[in-house]
Amino acid sequence: MAFDLNAFSPQQLDALITQAKERKTTLKKRKPLTAVRKKLTDMAAAEGYSIAELFGGGAPRAASTAAAPAARKSATKGRKLGKVAPKYRNPANKAETWTGRGKQPLWLAAHTKKGRKLEEFLIQK
Numbered sequence: 181m182a183f184d185l186n187a188f189s190p191q192q193l194d195a196l197i198t199q200a201k202e203r204k205t206t207l208k209k210r211k212p213l214t215a216v217r218k219k220l221t222d223m224a225a226a227e228g229y230s231i232a233e234l235f236g237g238g239a240p241r242a243a244s245t246a247a248a249p250a251a252r253k254s255a256t257k258g259r260k261l262g263k264v265a266p267k268y269r270n271p272a273n274k275a276e277t278w279t280g281r282g283k284q285p286l287w288l289a290a291h292t293k294k295g296r297k298l299e300e301f302l303i304q305k
């Protein structure tokens with residue numbers, strides 16, 4: 181943020197300096213973000229919760245510890261659109277499919293780069 185300091189009166193400059201000093205003091209007193217994040221995560225884990233459960237984005241954690249990785253994995257960025265059936269399949273490896281959403285997989289990009297049409301890989305219903 182840039183200010184034209186020449187446009188300020190002496191009183192305005194004094195007020196700005198005072199506000200800046202107060203803000204600087206406040207920021208110096210704060211602990212680093214990583215330390216606070218670790219402390220909160222440890223406190224939540226000690227009580228049997230994940231951060232995602234406490235602040236949104238996660239389902240309640242099951243009693244077993246085996247469910248813990250799944251609970252953390254469900255908290256993803258962005259909005260969720262739901263599952264979609266695959267539309268395209270790799271003829272060389274039937275396990276490789278693509279829904280048509282997101283970035284094109286490498287196998288499909290390689291085939292289309294060689295001149296093949298996207299329609300050739302459609303899954304027939």
